[in-house]
Amino acid sequence: MDKHLQRNYRDRYFEKGHWGTKIWQTLVVILVWIIMFIPIVITTLTYWAYRTGGRHGYFFWHYTEGFTELNFLMVFLTFAAGVIAVFCFAMGYIQVRRARGLIEKWPMFDMTKNQWEQRRAERFMTKRFGDEAFRQSRRYYTVKPEQNLSNNQLKKIVNNEEAVDD
Numbered sequence: 001m002d003k004h005l006q007r008n009y010r011d012r013y014f015e016k017g018h019w020g021t022k023i024w025q026t027l028v029v030i031l032v033w034i035i036m037f038i039p040i041v042i043t044t045l046t047y048w049a050y051r052t053g054g055r056h057g058y059f060f061w062h063y064t065e066g067f068t069e070l071n072f073l074m075v076f077l078t079f080a081a082g083v084i085a086v087f088c089f090a091m092g093y094i095q096v097r098r099a100r101g102l103i104e105k106w107p108m109f110d111m112t113k114n115q116w117e118q119r120r121a122e123r124f125m126t127k128r129f130g131d132e133a134f135r136q137s138r139r140y141y142t143v144k145p146e147q148n149l150s151n152n153q154l155k156k157i158v159n160n161e162e163a164v165d166d
Helices: 019-051 064-099 111-129 132-136 153-158
Strands: none
Touching: 019 064, 111 132, 111 153
């Protein structure tokens, strides 16, 4: 079996080579973090200035509706953080009990079934579109009308609801 088929994922960012992908994705991530971080800093400094009467922080804006909304947002975010904390502590408690063997461990993922489904899907795709090396070596591939898949056809084939010989 091919090496990358033994895993359930493939990420070119962490594979050897692919420097263009690594540089591009890193630049995009940095840009997105900057775009997200700037409004947070502006809002935080303005709210801090509002709460301290201008002694700390900086007023980027002075709209009373904005401060009313921020007060509501702080209450809402505090509540959301509390709910998330309860969930995280509960899941942590369950995982600790599982690790110590105090509760039954149930399978999270059936690797054998997944590999069987991958092989079944690969057999169907090879029959319909050609072998994997052919499919992945093409930049452009035109699908003939008779090769089109019907709705949920691949899902039905993988779940053994439809024969591969169609």
